[in-house]
Amino acid sequence: MKRKSQIVTLAALSTVAVMGASVASAESTLEIVKERGNLRCQVGPPSAGYYNLDSEGVWYGLDVAMCKAVAAAVFGDATKVEIQSVSSQARFTALANGESDMLSRTATWTLSRDTQLGIDFLPPNFYDGQGFTVRRDSGITSALELKGAKVCVTTGTTNELNLTDFSRTNDLGISNVTFEDFNVRDDTYLNGGCDAVTGDKSSMAGNIASFPVPSDHMILPETLSKEPLAPAVRHGDNQWADIVRWSVFALINAEELGITQANVDEMLATSTDPNVLRMLGAEGNLNEGLGLEPDWAYNIIKQVGNYGELYEAYMGGGELGIGIDRAGTLNALWTDGGLMYSPPMR
Amino acid sequence: MAIITPIKTPDRAAPLAERSIIGWMHKNLFSSWFNAILTVVTAYLVYITVTGLWAWGVTDATFIADSRRECFENSLSGACWAGVIDWFDNIFYGRYPREQIWRINLGAVLLVLWMAPLWMSRVKGKVLIGAGVVVFYPFLAGYLFAGGEKGLLTQLMVSGAIVALIANTSNMLIGITTRASLKEFLLQVLGKAQASGRTQRNVLLAIVLFVFVAVFLWQMQWTAEAVSWTQWGGLFLTMVIAGIGIASSLPGGILLALGRRSKLTVVRVLCTGFIEVFRSVPLITVLFMATTMFPLFMPEGFVLNKLVQVIIAVVLFNACYMAETVRAGLQAIPRGQYEAAHTIGLGYWRTTGLVIMPQALKYMIPNIVGTFISLLKDTTLVSIIGLFDILGMLRSISKDIPWLGLHKEPLIFGAMLFFVLCFSMSKYSRHLETKLSAGDQH
Numbered sequence: 001m002k003r004k005s006q007i008v009t010l011a012a013l014s015t016v017a018v019m020g021a022s023v024a025s026a027e028s029t030l031e032i033v034k035e036r037g038n039l040r041c042q043v044g045p046p047s048a049g050y051y052n053l054d055s056e057g058v059w060y061g062l063d064v065a066m067c068k069a070v071a072a073a074v075f076g077d078a079t080k081v082e083i084q085s086v087s088s089q090a091r092f093t094a095l096a097n098g099e100s101d102m103l104s105r106t107a108t109w110t111l112s113r114d115t116q117l118g119i120d121f122l123p124p125n126f127y128d129g130q131g132f133t134v135r136r137d138s139g140i141t142s143a144l145e146l147k148g149a150k151v152c153v154t155t156g157t158t159n160e161l162n163l164t165d166f167s168r169t170n171d172l173g174i175s176n177v178t179f180e181d182f183n184v185r186d187d188t189y190l191n192g193g194c195d196a197v198t199g200d201k202s203s204m205a206g207n208i209a210s211f212p213v214p215s216d217h218m219i220l221p222e223t224l225s226k227e228p229l230a231p232a233v234r235h236g237d238n239q240w241a242d243i244v245r246w247s248v249f250a251l252i253n254a255e256e257l258g259i260t261q262a263n264v265d266e267m268l269a270t271s272t273d274p275n276v277l278r279m280l281g282a283e284g285n286l287n288e289g290l291g292l293e294p295d296w297a298y299n300i301i302k303q304v305g306n307y308g309e310l311y312e313a314y315m316g317g318g319e320l321g322i323g324i325d326r327a328g329t330l331n332a333l334w335t336d337g338g339l340m341y342s343p344p345m346r
Numbered sequence: 347m348a349i350i351t352p353i354k355t356p357d358r359a360a361p362l363a364e365r366s367i368i369g370w371m372h373k374n375l376f377s378s379w380f381n382a383i384l385t386v387v388t389a390y391l392v393y394i395t396v397t398g399l400w401a402w403g404v405t406d407a408t409f410i411a412d413s414r415r416e417c418f419e420n421s422l423s424g425a426c427w428a429g430v431i432d433w434f435d436n437i438f439y440g441r442y443p444r445e446q447i448w449r450i451n452l453g454a455v456l457l458v459l460w461m462a463p464l465w466m467s468r469v470k471g472k473v474l475i476g477a478g479v480v481v482f483y484p485f486l487a488g489y490l491f492a493g494g495e496k497g498l499l500t501q502l503m504v505s506g507a508i509v510a511l512i513a514n515t516s517n518m519l520i521g522i523t524t525r526a527s528l529k530e531f532l533l534q535v536l537g538k539a540q541a542s543g544r545t546q547r548n549v550l551l552a553i554v555l556f557v558f559v560a561v562f563l564w565q566m567q568w569t570a571e572a573v574s575w576t577q578w579g580g581l582f583l584t585m586v587i588a589g590i591g592i593a594s595s596l597p598g599g600i601l602l603a604l605g606r607r608s609k610l611t612v613v614r615v616l617c618t619g620f621i622e623v624f625r626s627v628p629l630i631t632v633l634f635m636a637t638t639m640f641p642l643f644m645p646e647g648f649v650l651n652k653l654v655q656v657i658i659a660v661v662l663f664n665a666c667y668m669a670e671t672v673r674a675g676l677q678a679i680p681r682g683q684y685e686a687a688h689t690i691g692l693g694y695w696r697t698t699g700l701v702i703m704p705q706a707l708k709y710m711i712p713n714i715v716g717t718f719i720s721l722l723k724d725t726t727l728v729s730i731i732g733l734f735d736i737l738g739m740l741r742s743i744s745k746d747i748p749w750l751g752l753h754k755e756p757l758i759f760g761a762m763l764f765f766v767l768c769f770s771m772s773k774y775s776r777h778l779e780t781k782l783s784a785g786d787q788h
Binding site: 053090183207 | 433436753
C-alpha cells in the first residue's frame, strides 16, 4: 500500500515536471527575451572582422553588429545584448538547448545543418569562399598550378575537406599540413614550411594584412567553396526567425534606400518615398506581424547603421576593418552585381 | 726526540684544486675528455639561446606602439610587447568594467591582509585565522566582485565577514605589538582577566554583537554596482576558479578519503564509486557535460550560471584527486598509532583529528601542492568552453585588429606569469616541509 502511494506520488511529480517543462517551452523566444531584458547572442572565439575584443574588453565586428541590430529591433536599445562566446564544437548545441537566443558567428549555411540540427538559417550577412594565399615570387598565378604543393590548413572547419576534394578533383596531389591554430599555420607558411595557405578569403585578407610585408603575398583568384555565413535561430519559433530575418533585411534595405546612421532622422522627417516611410514606421503597420514597435527598423539604422556602413567599418577599409574590397564581390548590393538583396518591405 | 709545542700548529690551506674556481671547474666540468666536450657544447647552446632570446625579447623589442604595424616598422625581428601592455586590463581583469576594477584590487589586498598573520610567528590563533579565511573571505569577496542589490541574507553574511576581518586585523596588530591574542588583550583592557569563564564569555559576546550591529548599520549605507559574471575574466577569473578549487578540494578530499577507508559499507562504496568515476574521465569532459548537456535536461529559458557549473565541476574533480593523495598519506601511518590513540580512549574523530591527520598531512604536502599547481594550470581549460580566463584573453589579442596575428608574445608572457605563480607555490611547499619536519630527529 505504502509503496503504491509512493509510486503514485512519483508519477504525479514527474507529470508535473514534464508539464512544467512543456509550459515553459510554450513561451515564445520573443517573450523569454523581453522578460529577461537582454538578448543572448552567440558568437565564437574571437575572429578578425566578425567578432573580436578590443583592449577595453568591448566586443566589435560585423556579426556583433548583427546581434546589436536584433537587440535594437526588440528593445529599441542596441546595448541590451549579452555576447556569448562559444567554441565551434558546442555552438549548435548551445543554441538548441536554449542557452543562446540566436547565433551570429560565421556559421556556413548548409543543407545538413539546416535540416538535422534543429536550427534554421536566416539570410546570409556575408558570402565567403575558400581560397589560397601564395608568395608573389613563387610565380604561381592559379590554384591549378599547385601540383604536389604543401598547403597549410587549419582543422575543425570545412577547409580541410574542401582542400582534399579540390586536390582529388583536379588530380593535384596536394599534401595537407594541418594545424589547430591559424597563427601557427601562418607562421609555418611565413617560415617556408609550406607553399600556400588555404582558408576563407575574408580571414586570409586579414591575415595577410598582419604579415610583416603584406605586398609579398597574394590571394589566388579561384574560389574552392561556397560559404554563405548566416545567422541562425532555433527551429520551430517562426516569429522569432522572422524578427532576425527582417533585421538582416532592414540593414540591406536601408542601404538600398540610401538611409544611413547619419541621415536617418532627416529621412524620416523629409522623405516622401513611401518605401522609406513604411520601413521607418511613419506609415503602415509593418511592425505588427513581427510583434515589435513601429520604430524597430529606425532603431536598427539609428543605433547600428546600414549594411554598407557595417561592411566598411569591419570588413572594408575602416579603422577597425580588415580591408577587403567590396566592389565586384558577392557582398556588394544586387544593383552593383553582388548578392545583397532585400525583399520589398511593404 | 720528539718536539712538543704547546700551541696548535696553524692549518695549512687546502690544495689549489679544492679551493680555486679553476680547480672546481677542472673537477666538475673538465674531468675527462668526454665531459670537456659536453661542457663546451652545452655552454655554446646556452649562449646562443640566451643571446637569441635577449635580442628578440629585449634589444630588438618594441614596448610602446599603437599597432603591430608600428612594431614591424620599428623592427621586423623583435618582439612586440606593446600589444601585451595595451591588453593588460583584459589579461588581468577580463571584461570587468574599467571604473570598477578597484574592487578586484581591494579583494586581493583584503586576502593578503587576511592571510598575512599566518606567516607571523608572534601572532596567536593560526587555526582560527585559517578557518576564518576559508569561511568568511568568500562571502566578502563574492559580494565585492559580483555586487548588486543586497538581500537580508547577503547583508548578514557581508557584515559577518567584515566583523571577522576586523577581529583578524586587530588580532594581528595586537600580536605584533604585545604578543597577546585579541581575546587576552580585550579582557586585559576591560579588567576582566581574572573573572570567571562565564563572565569573560558574556563580555566577549557583547563586544562582538556591538561591533556586528555597528557594521551592519554601516554596510546598509552602500551597495556595490552589479557586475555580471559574464564580464569576469583574465587572471582574476583564473584565480577565482583555482582559489575556490584549492580551498574546497582539500577538505572535500579528506572527507572522501576517510569515507573510502571507512568501516561503513555504504559510505565506503559510495565514496569509492564517486572517486573512481571522476578520476577516470578527463576534466574537459566533465566541463562539457556540465555546460552543454546539463541545460538540455532543463526547461527552456532556465537561467543557468556557467561559472558556477564550472566551479562545481573543478571542485568535485580535484577533490577526487586529493582524496587519493590523502589516502596515500593515511596509509603511511603505522597501525600502532591508531591502537595507541584508542588505548588512551580517543574516539574515531579525535583519533583522526589529533593523532593521525597531523602526521599524515606532513607526508602529503608535496603531493597536495602538486595537485594545487596542476589545478591552477588546469583552469585554463575553461577557455575552451567560452569563459575568457587568462588563456582565452591571451589568445584573443591576435584577433584584435590593431594587433592582428600577435600570438607568440602573449603566450610567452602567460608562461612567465604561470611560472612565477607555480614556482612560488612549490617554494612555499618546500618551506612548509622543512618547517614541519624541524621536530623530527631522524
